[in-house]
Structure formats: C-alpha cells, structure tokens
Amino acid sequence: MPPVRGKLTPDAPLAPLVWFKSGGKAQWLFEPKDVADLQDFLAGLAPDVPVMALGLGSNLIVRDGGVPGVVVRLGKNFSKVTRIDDQTLDCGGGASGILVSSTARDSGIAGLEFLRSIPGTVGGFVRMNGGAYGREVKDILIDCDVVIRSGELVTMPLSELGYTYRHSELTDGAIVVAARFRGEAGEPSAIQAEMDRISAAREASQPLRSKTGGSTFKNPDGAKAWELVDKAGCRGLTLGGAQVSEKHTNFLINTGAATSAEIEALGEEVRRRVKEQSGVELQWEIQRVGKQ
Numbered sequence: 001m002p003p004v005r006g007k008l009t010p011d012a013p014l015a016p017l018v019w020f021k022s023g024g025k026a027q028w029l030f031e032p033k034d035v036a037d038l039q040d041f042l043a044g045l046a047p048d049v050p051v052m053a054l055g056l057g058s059n060l061i062v063r064d065g066g067v068p069g070v071v072v073r074l075g076k077n078f079s080k081v082t083r084i085d086d087q088t089l090d091c092g093g094g095a096s097g098i099l100v101s102s103t104a105r106d107s108g109i110a111g112l113e114f115l116r117s118i119p120g121t122v123g124g125f126v127r128m129n130g131g132a133y134g135r136e137v138k139d140i141l142i143d144c145d146v147v148i149r150s151g152e153l154v155t156m157p158l159s160e161l162g163y164t165y166r167h168s169e170l171t172d173g174a175i176v177v178a179a180r181f182r183g184e185a186g187e188p189s190a191i192q193a194e195m196d197r198i199s200a201a202r203e204a205s206q207p208l209r210s211k212t213g214g215s216t217f218k219n220p221d222g223a224k225a226w227e228l229v230d231k232a233g234c235r236g237l238t239l240g241g242a243q244v245s246e247k248h249t250n251f252l253i254n255t256g257a258a259t260s261a262e263i264e265a266l267g268e269e270v271r272r273r274v275k276e277q278s279g280v281e282l283q284w285e286i287q288r289v290g291k292q
Contacts, residue, residue, distance in 0.1 A: 002044030006033040006075075014062045014071065017054060019119070021211045023062025023260040024290060026071035034077055035145075035153065035177050042173075043151030045070065051149060051173040052289060055121035056096065059128070059214045064260045065291030072175055074123060083107045087184055088142070093123035093177040097130075100181065101195060110186025112140060113194040117202050119214060123176040129163045133198055138163040142180040149173035166218055166285055207245045211254035216267055217282040225282060226250035229270055232277040239266040252286075264288060 001008060012029035015021050032038035042051065050069030054060075078094030081103040089109065091100050097115035100122065104112040114135040118125050126144050129137050143157045148171065162169030170176070202208060217225040229235070229249040237244040241258030244266065245251040252263055271282045 001028060002041050004030065004032065004041050005037045007031040012071070014054070014057075014067065017073070018057030018060050018062055018213075019211060020057075020061060020213050020254050020258075020260065020263060022064075022254055022258055022263060024064050024066030026067045028070045030070050030072050031075050032072065032077075035147065038072065038147050038175065038177065039151045039153055041151070042147060042149060047149070051175075053123055053127075053175045055094070055124035056119060058119040059124070059286050061213060061260050061264055061286055061288045063264070063288065063290035063292055067290040074121070074175075074177065078123075078177060079121075083109075084180065088180060088182045091122045091179050091181060093121065093126075093145075093175065093179070095122045096120070097122075097125065104181075104183055105188050105191040105195065108186055108188055108191075109183040110191050110194075111135075111183030112181060113191060113198060116195045117198045122179050126161075126176045126179050127168055127170050128166050129161075129168055130166070133201070136163075140181045140183060142182050144179035145177050146170065147175045147177055153177075205248055207247045207251050207253060210245070210251075212245065212251050213263075213286045215250050215285050216252050217250055217271075218285045220280050220282065223280065224250075228274045228278055228280055228282065232270070232273040234270045234273055237266065237270065239269060242266040244270060260290075261292065 009029045012026045014026050015023050052071050054071050054073045074094030078092040081091045081095050084090050097118040101112050101116040114133045117132045118130045125137055141158045145155050147153050219225050226249045234244045235249050236246045240262035241256050242262040243253045243255050245253050275281050
C-alpha cells in the first residue's frame, strides 16, 4: 500500500459501518486526511487493485466474503457544508443529507428539503442520483468534484454525469469528494415545516428503527415496487434472520443475526415471486458488493 497521512486499516470489519449490520471485512479500509491524501494514495496504488467508496452504508449489502481491494470512507474533513451565495451550497462528499438540508434551511435556501429523507452522504447520493418525495439530485446539482481511479481531481458538471433513475455514469473507483447544490430563496420556517412533514411521513411509513437497507428495489415504469411485492404475497416473508418488512414491503430487515447471504437470497426470492405473479422483473436499488 502507498504511504498515507490518514488512516489505513487492514482486514477492517464493515458490518458495524453499514445499516444492515451484516457482511464481511474490507481487505483495506482507507480514511483519507484530505483530498490530496486521497489523490496521492490512488495515484500510487496498483491499477489492478479495486477501489470502492463507502458512505453511511444505508443502501448497501456487503457480502459475507468481504470486499477485496480498498474501501474508502470519507470522514469529518469531508463533511463541511458552506454557503456560497443566496441559493448555493458547497458540500463535502462525506456530509449527510440531514446536514445539507439543515444548512440550507439556516441559509434560507429552499428546494433541498428532500435530502433530509435520504440516509446517506453527498458522495453516495450524487453517484446514485438519490431522490425522494418527488425530487432527485439532478434537480439541484450544479457540479461535483471527483477523484478518479488514477488520482486525478476533476470537476464534472451535471450534464456529464449521465443521470437516469438512481444511476449515474460515474466510473468504478471514482469518488465524489464535493458537490455544489442550488436551490431557491425561501423562509427558514417554511423550509423547516416541509422538513418536518417529510420526517413524519418517513417515520409513519418506513421501518427506520430496524436494521435495514432502505428501498430495496427500483420502482418500475408506471408501478410501485412495494405494491408489486405486496401483491406477490411477500409482506413479512422470512428467510433465516432476514425479513420483508411488515411496515413497508420494499424494505428488507435484519431481524437479529441475519447473514448478508440470507438478506440477498430473500431479495432474490421476492424478485422471483413478483416475476411469477405480475410478470415484472424488479431491479435491485440496493448495491451488493464483495464476495459471496
């Protein structure tokens, strides 16, 4: 491994870092001190070593065999959010959706309230075109700073990201280290009211206090994944320690000591039953990484 100024840990357990609380180890876990540290490390790393970014681990299954290569986790030094002007925020790749939306509220910037409901970091939801409650990252993103696998730092405008539903064309190993979001002028009290409405809606409909991974499947065109799962008779379905949520059928839950293999196998069984019942082939929204 190249020298680092941050923290580099071999055989690092990833289960404590992801929402499902399951899965194996990272061959290496790298927490860079700053952007330059990340650049130098990637530039010095053998090109054939795989690299993966890890945010809050909310939309992720880490398989039980662990993740080969290097997992990069952006810490506090990448979590700052600052106001550029009356409508724009500069956000570090490690900043949470809650911090971004709260800073927008305090700055009188409306239109970013939906980020309050995305349980991830800027780096993750920029890569995935994260969205909720009728809005997506593509609606607010100006551009983002990305360290690509070679170690080069590039700034990519919205037009170059190739956004579609929950997908971008960012290459493997590319790590989003910052992004600029633009909203519109608003009253902090009205912004807070909208954030409260979103929080209440999430609390009422989603199993937020369980070990889960967020929305499991993408919504097919003209349909809702949860309805298809429900119609296929999968509400409450279990496999080992994994369960389809009774509260929201597009959520899988680790009820205790489920393995990642059980969680993924349950998801595949749900996909099979939905295809059999409705003819629709559900696509995973949750990312599945590592070795079986």
